[in-house]
Amino acid sequence: MRSASRTARKRLVAAVGAALVAAPLLTACGSDSGITINVYYAPEQVFDKVVAKCNERANGRYTIVYNKLPREADGQREQMVRRLAANDSEMDILGLDVVWVAEFAEAGWILEWTGQNKAEAERDVFPGPLSTAQWNGKLYAATKNTNVQLLWYDKRVTPTPPRTFDEMITTSERLRDEGKPYQILLTAAEYEGLVVNYNTIVNSAGGNILSEDGKSVVMDQGAVKGLEILKRLSTAGVTAPDLTAAKEQQVQLGFQQPGGKAAFQINWPFVYASIQTANPELFQNLGWAQYPGVNPGEPSKPTIGGYNLAVSSYSRHPQEAFEATLCLREAESQKYQAVLESLPPTIQSVYDDPTPVDPSKPADPKNNPTMDQAYPMKDAIVPSLEDSAARPLTPAYQNASTVISTILSPPTAIDPPVTADRLRRELQDALQSKGVLP
């Protein structure tokens, strides 16, 4: 079963990929000018097909080369930062996690988007994701894909999903007492994943960790409420034993594992594809909903993830790099990656696009799906994006995030008023890059 559907998926990638490349191939006959545009970007399964398409479109004026960065976000940032600090001109297009834009812009490592390019990069983009590409009112990157965590659940266990954290914890306790799968899985290891969850909970409670401009610490009542929720969640006996080591992958595996004890998973949409192959029975009954809220009757404000593409200040071919970036993140590319690897588009119209991936052929759920067929969870993603909130924008984000994840770990040891005081104190230093990082 597993291998069968995997090969089917591979065939889909091959067929659609070939179509994507072949169409413009017929018209391509320009000469090679020898300009190379180096893209440094996280590893993604079908991004190379998108690059190939854009190379065909460039018609020999330049060649885009896809250089894969490490899988871990920290590793990606470190490689780029190290090379940019040394004025490396071999990097043209940089794939930036949404929280890095402010840092790179402030350091003068990426170019501002202006004029026609800017208009094109901003057109029809959800305001939430777009705000992650801006710094000090200027545009420094083009959104490539966004991301938002959803609540995934088993319809056999809970026909209707819980709407708030309190409801979810109570439901989970009831399920545990009834001897049913009950665990709530979420990323709570000492890393960015914990910060994302905390940020969503705080925003949903109507609070703020940092001020709007990212220059001072707020840590208001909502932020303290967030600490209380994390504390209750981790000490109620409704989470998995490996909570404090849980990253995206552990959460994903824990939920889809046949015979597992999990009832709920809070995770990014990439899990959709793997449940299909790992646990077909669960897949039939898989439900998804917006991230649980805090106050009853108020939807949550999920934290925005995803990637933006920026042009390096040290690039020798900025004009070509801007053009290539626009191609790599255009609506067609975003649709292709949404359908084939569940990456949520940032361009609004892509969600409503009725045409299949390869418009020249008839739609077919197996080999040439449309957004509706391949991306059913868009009904939860679109409202999530409309309610979403970006993480605090500040050039010192890395410091702030490290401090938050360190102080919140392990969540079982949180003592709301005391932890809040410590966060206030240490975040203030972190924002000014003073003090020591743990």
Place this chain on the structure above:
Amino acid sequence: MTETAVKPAPAKAAKKPKPELSEGKRAERRLGWLLCAPAALVMVAVTGWPIIYSVWLSMQRYDLRFPNQSEFVFLDNYITVLGSEYWWTAFGLTTLITVVSVIIELVLGMCLALIMHRTIVGRGLVRTVSLIPYGIVTVVAAFSWRYAWDDKTGYLSALLSSESALIDQTSAFFTVVLAEVWKTTPFMALLLMAGLALVPDDLLRAAAMDGAGPWQRFTKVIVPVMKPAILVALLFRTLDAFRIFDNLFVLTPGTSSVSIQTYNNLIKGLNLGIGSTMSVLIFITVAIIAFLFIKVFGTAAPGSDSGGKR
């Protein structure tokens, strides 16, 4: 025994009044200096300059993300680092790992050295095999430990039915120590074996003749004679263990030794000022360790502690 102990005393005394050098000797020495100069200059350039530069950086506020705010702050960074709870936690942890793992390595390394020393058949093979862990790249070895201890797929955690070898703090500490010990015991053993070769067989036989048992022979004859080798081995390992990075980085992300904390501030945090301060502090600590060892080593060298042994 007494003879060897007495000998160095007049030699030491003779060193003090400097003998007059002849004209030729002096010219020779000058030529020697000249010949050395290029190598010495290169050494200064490649090792001295980075050290000076990091000391210079450590006295500045210098964050790559806020290039406009750079300024000279003198010792502020040192006050910040030395006043930080994080730094001292990391320092304590590093010291603990160093002490625990070096002690275990010394004991195991000594056993291994004695075994290898006594091996008659396939000596070369035994030595080569025991060196394999030391030959494996630390990061690679650390990854295999990590997968072995993984609570879902690891064979070691399945074998010991432990679910949280790398999650629980205490067991994670011992997992790291185990990885360190496994890797560097062979190195220790090799250095100790060189020391064992210094122990003359006659001495052991004479001691046996006088009625010394195996344990007495070990503590009263072997250990004193090979003390310099033991100290060198300890010095090397302590300096090395204090800078532990790879195993912690792979096995327990989030745990800070001083080196990892320096890396976090320098490379992740892009704070050249604080990061350089930390590396200077590590440099000073390592220098102190080396100094202490050499002091101890100097007094314990054969011949110089004649008073105690007589």
